[in-house]
Amino acid sequence: MSPSASAPTPTTPFGASADLPKPPGLTWRVQSREPVGYDVHIVRGLLDPANPTLARACGADGQNPTRCLVVVDDKVRTLYGERVRAYLDAWRVESFWKVLPGDEAAKELTSAVEVTEAMTAMGLLRRTEKVVAIGGGVVLDVAGFAASLYRRGVPYVRVPTTLLGQIDAGIGVKTGVNHGTHKNRLGTYYAPETALIDPEFLATVDPRHIVNGMAEIIKMALVKDRTLFELLEAVVAGAGPQSLTAGGAAATEVISRAIAGMLDELEPNLWEQVLERSVDYGHTFSPSLELRADPPLLHGEAVAADMAICVALAHHRGLLCADDTDRALRLMHDAGLPLSHPVFTTDLLAESLRDAVKHRDGLQRVPLTDGIGRVRFVNDLTHEELGRAREFVAQRAAALGAPEDGRVLAVAS
Structure with missing residues (x-):
C-alpha cells in the first residue's frame, strides 16, 4: 500500500465503525415500588341504608349509578342477601352476584375461576368497579x-x-x-381496598364457628398479648365464647385487641420477606391435620391442636412454666377447642415439620411461647421431642376430659 493511500477504518468485533456510538449494554436492572395501603374499619350497622360506609367503599355516592360484583357464600346470601341488595339499590349500585359454598371443600382453583368468569359476564371495569366479598374466610380468600x-x-x-x-x-x-393435600398452596399477596368489620354479623354465626375464631384470638394472646390472654380467661370462665356475639365492652376489647395485634405483626412484613413470623404460631402442623381429618375440622380447630403441641414443646424446653402451660391448655379446652386428634401421629407431625421447612426456606422457624405473650423461634426440633409433646398433650387432654377421638366439644348456643 502506498503512503498516500487511506488506511482501513478500524472496526468493532461486530463490524461497526469504531467512530459510531457503541451499542447499548446487554444487562438491565429494573426497580420499582408500589405503595400498598388499605383501611380496616370496625363499623356497626353496615347494612343500614343510612350508613354510607359500604356504599363509599363501592365508589357510590347515591347520586350517580355504579356497579359491583358481590361474591357471597351461600349461608350469608340466605341470611343477609335481601338486606345487601336493598342497601345497594338504595345507593344506586347495580349488583351482580356470584354465590359460592362457604366450606373448605370449595376453596379450590375451580371456584376462583368461576369468580373470574362472573367478572367477565358482567363486564367488570378494571379500575372503577369493585368486587365485594361478603362471607367467611373461604369466600374472602377465593x-x-x-x-x-x-x-x-x-x-x-x-x-x-x-x-x-x-x-x-x-x-x-x-x-x-388449597391444592392437593396442601393448604393454601396456590395464592398471592393482594391487598383489598378496605376491610369492613361489623360485629353484628356474629349474632347469626353458628356457635362452633365462634369457637373456631377463638383459636386465632388465643393465638394472638399467647404470642403477643398477655392482657388479652387474661381477658379471654375471664370471658370463657364467665359468659363463655358466645358472649362475643352480644357486643359489650369485653367483647369489643377482645376483638379490637386481636385485630390490633394481628395488624401490628402483619404491617411491617406484608410480603413475608422475613420468614420468622409470630403469627405462624399454630400453623406449623395444622395444615396437614386440617386437610386429613375425617370428619373435617375447621381451621381454628386444627390450629388449636397445633398450638397444644407447641405449648408442650415450649414447656419441655423450659420456656413455659407448668402453671402457664396448664392455663394455656385449659383455656383452649374450656373454649370448646380440641387439644389433640388421632390423625396427629408423631410421624405426621414430623412430615408436617418437613413441609414447613420448605415453606420457610430451609429452616424450621417454629414459633414457641417464651412465657405467655412472648415468642421465640427454634430450628432444632427433633422427632423425639415431637413424640414426647404429643404424649404430653394426650395426657393433659384426658385429664381435662377431652374426647380421645379428637371430636370437637359441644358448645352452648
Whole structure:
C-alpha cells in the first residue's frame, strides 16, 4: 500500500465503525415500588341504608349509578342477601352476584375461576368497579385470589362475617386456595381496598364457628398479648365464647385487641420477606391435620391442636412454666377447642415439620411461647421431642376430659 493511500477504518468485533456510538449494554436492572395501603374499619350497622360506609367503599355516592360484583357464600346470601341488595339499590349500585359454598371443600382453583368468569359476564371495569366479598374466610380468600388474577388485579372490598374472618382472614393481604393435600398452596399477596368489620354479623354465626375464631384470638394472646390472654380467661370462665356475639365492652376489647395485634405483626412484613413470623404460631402442623381429618375440622380447630403441641414443646424446653402451660391448655379446652386428634401421629407431625421447612426456606422457624405473650423461634426440633409433646398433650387432654377421638366439644348456643 502506498503512503498516500487511506488506511482501513478500524472496526468493532461486530463490524461497526469504531467512530459510531457503541451499542447499548446487554444487562438491565429494573426497580420499582408500589405503595400498598388499605383501611380496616370496625363499623356497626353496615347494612343500614343510612350508613354510607359500604356504599363509599363501592365508589357510590347515591347520586350517580355504579356497579359491583358481590361474591357471597351461600349461608350469608340466605341470611343477609335481601338486606345487601336493598342497601345497594338504595345507593344506586347495580349488583351482580356470584354465590359460592362457604366450606373448605370449595376453596379450590375451580371456584376462583368461576369468580373470574362472573367478572367477565358482567363486564367488570378494571379500575372503577369493585368486587365485594361478603362471607367467611373461604369466600374472602377465593374472591381475593380471583381479584388478583383477573386482568392482573382489580379492586376488591372485604366484608368478613365470621369471627375468624374478622380477626384474621379478612384483614391481611394473603389470598389463596388449597391444592392437593396442601393448604393454601396456590395464592398471592393482594391487598383489598378496605376491610369492613361489623360485629353484628356474629349474632347469626353458628356457635362452633365462634369457637373456631377463638383459636386465632388465643393465638394472638399467647404470642403477643398477655392482657388479652387474661381477658379471654375471664370471658370463657364467665359468659363463655358466645358472649362475643352480644357486643359489650369485653367483647369489643377482645376483638379490637386481636385485630390490633394481628395488624401490628402483619404491617411491617406484608410480603413475608422475613420468614420468622409470630403469627405462624399454630400453623406449623395444622395444615396437614386440617386437610386429613375425617370428619373435617375447621381451621381454628386444627390450629388449636397445633398450638397444644407447641405449648408442650415450649414447656419441655423450659420456656413455659407448668402453671402457664396448664392455663394455656385449659383455656383452649374450656373454649370448646380440641387439644389433640388421632390423625396427629408423631410421624405426621414430623412430615408436617418437613413441609414447613420448605415453606420457610430451609429452616424450621417454629414459633414457641417464651412465657405467655412472648415468642421465640427454634430450628432444632427433633422427632423425639415431637413424640414426647404429643404424649404430653394426650395426657393433659384426658385429664381435662377431652374426647380421645379428637371430636370437637359441644358448645352452648
